[in-house]
Amino acid sequence: MPVKTIEEINERILEGKAVVVTAEEMIDIVEENGAKKAAKMVDVVTTGTFGAMCSSGAFINFGHSDPPIRMTRVWLNDVMAYGGIAAVDAYIGATELSESQGMQYGGAHVIEDFIAGKDIKLYAESYGTDCYPRKSIATTINKNNVNQAFMFNPRNCYQNYPAGTNSSDRTIYTYMGTLLPEFGNVTYCTSGQLSPLLNDPEYRTIGIGTRVFIGGTHGYVSFQGTQHDPGQVRMPNGTPASSAGTLALIGDLKKMSTDFIRAATYEKYGTTLFVGVGIPIPILDEDMAMKTAVSDKDIYTNIVDKSGKTSFSQAVSYQELRSGYVTINNKKVPTSPLSSTVKAREIADLLKTQIKKGEFLLTKSAEGLPTDKKRLNKLEVRGY
Template sequence: MKRTLEEINAKIRSGKAVVFTAEEVVGLVKEKGVKKAAEQVDVVTTGTFGPMCSSGAYFNIPQSTPKIKIGGGTVSVNGVHAYGGWAAADFCLGATALPPEDPRNEVYPGLFKYGGAHVIEDLVSGKKVKVKIQAHGTDCYPRKEYQAEYGLKDFNNAVLFNPRNAYQLYNVAVNLSDRTIYTYMGVLKPRLGNANYSTAGALSPLLNDPKLATVGIGTRLFFGGSEGYVAWNGTQHVAEPERDEKDLPLSPSATIALIGDLTRMSPRYLRGTSVTGYGVSLSVGVGLPIPIVNEDIMAHAAVSDEDITFPIVDYSEDYPLGRSANLGRISIAELMTGRIQVDAKKIPAGCMASRARAREIALLLKKLVQEGEFLLTRPVAPLPGATLAEM
């Protein structure tokens, strides 16, 4: 069975496309087999929602009178450091940026209360933020100090650009040391006191197209509550990871860089997140529609929680010393029970991503495709290590 992207988009335009979420299609394939499922389904939708530290936004401000040059000066937004080294009126705000003073919560000292991610959430929530600029002044940009309040619509441009999102596979984090450690994977208790992971499992976008056969540069996807695009491979992208017999990666692997119009996004799918003892991050909602152009794509899109296994990593040694403790692998299905066995010990397991919100994204994207409001795009180039399917 083969179908083209044009055939799928024609069905989407006519309201006749058959769309399943990545969770729904698992049962269909078990019931009918890959061949019949591929003949029936046109599109499979995926979703994920969790902290993605490598995120941020860039802005262009309306110029003051007299004009001011941000480049070479300093800029802050609601007290949070931003980067102004691009040009006269452009600045970039990273999700993990913090204010210069102690940003921790007075009641809970380990909890960072406000950073770049929270500024982004404030803006998409309709709030105004205070931008402060200090500059050295030039003949064409003589002003040296400026501050103003901006809402999202007040900027000339506001763009979410995330260099690394939607990790295809990541670690299950544990702690073998004798002290509690505070990491981007959350609080890890000593002596294998708990395990933390972050994934949407069978809904996860890049796990449902593990060889990146339908996703590449230029792919349109759901991003932060609106549409966005794959701009490039993400930082730390691994082009040729070791794979299992189902083509699933066995270690942290593919990532994607995403871009979209921040003014069209929603705080439901962009949330500032405080990571205790570590800092702040931006929880991002991403949903990828997968065109079922052949049976191989269907087989991969029917990945289940039982199929996906994660490496268990000791973060007291691997970070920062770089030594690896071989603690085995564990499936998402086992992790989702809330307790797992590591080194002959039963320990609680917690997820930093929201499976419920990921499911919501997959269902919302399904609805948009069914109603003809979300057409699929052909990538203009493959991601490193990938070969695009004939579409």
């Protein structure tokens, strides 16, 4: 039976009466009081994550020049952006590399520099038309002189993700960082008990239209993320045993902060964008209270061999991963995170403060995320 509705929770927020706690605080509350009582005590649980989210980028509208140009090829600080949209719109992807600096600078760095207010070199070409006669343009843009600039990330906030290791006899360089030979280390990337979708594992409150904290401002879930895979094997508490749900997120790039959006380069792999996201979860009933009390000891993932040499897979809890070591084949192996728990806590705390001040109201999703059991398709090499 529902204990309260989102509308009732928002009323309590506006009245300054809402009880808001972080996901980590909720663990102790439920342990001490039980889920039934906690559901009546707590109105909102805040979550947070800050990690590498490669499937990120931004749309920018530059405005029209005189004479005008229909941009067909676009570069920002020598990083190619996609211009096949309209005359002066472009999409800059986080992992696109600089044509002059290679892996040292990419789309993620352009985005961070833009948010920081720096001038960005814009160069664009066109074949020219009667209505858009200009064939090239070179200028600078920044967040104060473009029209719209909004982050649109096709896949963020993975609901769990496999940890990586390396069984081969050489060091390998991957999107899971540098992996040392012969099971020399393990890397992992999630905020565990603070992670948004691990606190709403069945997508009961997070859906299309959910208001979120993204990059230091407020944004929204725009759709299911790419590679959304709700059919993943689940633990008894509802959390997936490996990568499952994802979110497509949108937010105003001009209002974001480099405190929560940072570019990075993974050695010999490429560029990526660290994105800070926080999502509030309304405690509608006892079930949601129990789900948001999930702890690292009850969240599992698999350690997989990223070298491709073996089919090695070993289940492990996030409590074990966060301890600094795991055991593989009777060998003590060091672990390290690729996401920041410190920043995740900061985001959850900041979101908690904003809600308590009435600066952030909850939204009821316009449509839920898919929950079907169909698994992802694989790309078949068919020829043509």
